[in-house]
Amino acid sequence: MTLVHPSMPARTIKEFVEIARKKPGELNFGNPGTGSSIDLSAQKLFQAADIKLTNVGYKGQPQAALIELMTNLMHFEIVSLELALPHIRAGSVKPLAVMTDKRVADLPDVPTIAEAGFPESTYLPWYGIYVQAGKPDAIVAKINEAINKALQTRKCSASSRSPTSQASRCRSPTSPR
Numbered sequence: 001m002t003l004v005h006p007s008m009p010a011r012t013i014k015e016f017v018e019i020a021r022k023k024p025g026e027l028n029f030g031n032p033g034t035g036s037s038i039d040l041s042a043q044k045l046f047q048a049a050d051i052k053l054t055n056v057g058y059k060g061q062p063q064a065a066l067i068e069l070m071t072n073l074m075h076f077e078i079v080s081l082e083l084a085l086p087h088i089r090a091g092s093v094k095p096l097a098v099m100t101d102k103r104v105a106d107l108p109d110v111p112t113i114a115e116a117g118f119p120e121s122t123y124l125p126w127y128g129i130y131v132q133a134g135k136p137d138a139i140v141a142k143i144n145e146a147i148n149k150a151l152q153t154r155k156c157s158a159s160s161r162s163p164t165s166q167a168s169r170c171r172s173p174t175s176p177r
Contacts, residue, residue: 001084002045002113003077003093005069013049013096013116016076020051027075028054030065037123038078041099045113045121069093081106099123 002013010016020027029046031039034057046053053076058065066083068074070092078099085106087093097116098104101124113121129147131140 001079001081001098001110002096003066003069003079003084003088004075004096005072006091006094007072008075008094010096011094012111013045013113013118016096017049017051020049020053020076024052025054028056029076029078030058030068030074031055032058032065041121041123042078044123045118048118048120066093 002016004010004016008016008019010019029042031042033039042053056065056074063083065074065077066079066087069077070087077093081098081104084093084095088095088107095107095110097111097113097118098107099113099122101112101114101122103110103112103115113119113123129143131143
């Protein structure tokens with residue numbers, strides 16, 4: 001999900017790109033970590049759009065950067081829908097596009113990044129489950145069984161079809177909360 005402050009005159013990614021091209025390096029982007037999926041998505045977009053934003057580093061999912069976006073200290077953010085949605089609904093941030101390949105049900109009027117003109121910037125999230133090397137096969141099998149059982153639940157199954165699904169929605173009954 002790409003976001004700007006409501007006072008930013010851009011209503012679309014293309015309009016934001018036009019503004020950014022006129023101010024190379026003057027607008028900033030809150031980055032949760034070099035090499036993170038958000039960073040790579042942003043860099044793909046910036047390269048495709050031929051824009052330069054100042055990279056401001058934050059640790060992890062950019063809650064702090066989102067606060068700075070809401071207070072108009074930051075100019076551009078890419079965050080998860082789950083993090084952004086309450087602030088979009090409150091009007092404290094403005095969505096420009098979703099980074100997924102399909103529109104999201106919660107924001108049907110917000111175009112995908114491809115629809116906005118930057119198909120090479122589409123981000124398709126994936127999740128992995130890892131265990132420490134050397135774990136007994138019985139424990140790995142039990143973990144696998146619990147994950148598969150959770151994925152069969154109606155709530156998890158429905159959310160996993162959504163382009164904004166998050167692993168936190170798909171907890172097994174035995175996983176820690």
